[in-house]
Amino acid sequence: MVEHHPFVELRLHEDAPLRDAARDLAAGEFEHLVLTSPRAVDALLAGGSGLVIPPGVIVTVVGEGTASALRSAGRQPDRIASGSGAALVGEFPAAASPGTRVLFPSSAAAAPTVPEGLAAKGYQVAQVVAYSPHPADLDPQVTDSLRTGGYAAVVLTSSMIARIAAQIGVHPSTRVITIGDPTTAQARTAGLTVHRQADAPTDRALAEAVLAVLADPGPAGPEPADPEPADPEPAEPDSSAPDPEEDPS
Template sequence: MRAPLSGRRILLTRVKPDDAIARALRLAGARVDALALTVSTPLDSAQLDAARDRLVDGEYAWVVFSSWRSARAVADALPRARSLGTRLAAVGEVTARWISDHAGVSADLTGGGSAAELLQYFPAPDSGARPILIPRSALAPDTLPEGLRALGWSVEAVDAYTTLPAGAGDIDADIAENFRAGYYDGAVLTASSQARALPPLLGLPPPSTRVVTIGAPTAATARRQGIAVAAQASSPTPEAIVCALVDALTRPAQADAPEERNS
């Protein structure tokens, strides 16, 4: 059976070791180039240090992680916190697996890959419950803390890392030239930070390059940058991204008016 993306040229705008999305795209027959448009940098602050100390002392009912980078910031404190009754939640399987592999503890609750889905399963607090800690990106939206507060939790959200655009000198010149020339049939954006970095680093995608995003927040950010989004994955999984690309590349192009920048 012919692979659904056989011969298609796809740009994946991130670089990760053994990337599950890149692997799924190649298994579907695509030729994949990976290019990191952003760089993540750990942050140090008195607030984060204090949160780690309270975590070690078991002062949080839960720690909620939206990415492995946020887990990395407090990984050394997790075994002790777990022994004192702190429970762990991860937005998706990748983050949960990182916690297990690097901290030696398992998540008590794992969502389907989005903050909104995790919130659907999160319990309400008991009377007098300890607060929740959310180590997170400095650029993260407030979906998780606001959703948990709406459930009745006291929440401490602490910036653990930030994401910046890659330097122009770090961009592969051949990939950049190919992108601008319309070489790629599709491009995959897996984070809002990538959507913001794409136009200044590579320019807007040519009309022949169909852009697929990992979800609605990334799609909304992309449109605000003037990027036409052909499709968004139905869930933040490699398989859903493959399906979205297949859909985008096999149906006629449709106009996708970008959102107004001041919206």
């Protein structure tokens, strides 16, 4: 039996900076729009006037989940990056002219990967907070089961979730599966044993990792081949991963 218990909730921001950014986007003040989570789309829509993206704006998203949310809002993405903020930065060529403007509505806890990476390529990035992660209220039965071995496996899909799981306590018999390098690094830093990391930050890859671990638990999995620093948010690699629990970029 599979149970889904979100360890975090993402709360949308609907304040003046976000409304101003959406207005400037509609007015053609940006050449690019970067979206790393469905929640960023939701936040832009929450202003009440809809999401207006002029035809000339190039929209780059991370993951099919974000792409789907954007399509539901009436716009096709121009580019879909897979896996992480680093992959998104890799989709961008050097800026055609210095100061080409990019709007990046992000989590309040977003890692600097996207803005720093794009700035290094000559873009002027306007980052505005669209949503914030907060620990969710968990049923005491869930936390007790996690501590006492009531679950055969637990899937961690962000660095923040890894920290919360470690604070609760994970029984040694429970197999730990992670969504990507930052989550793996944070889980190990917090003292958890990671038994397997998904091959990609997607639902399918996570499911395959869980099935593989339960079929043949074996020793803890190897260190990531090229680990990134643990990032402080559930931010957004492939947003087809269970929302809102996404690995940070």
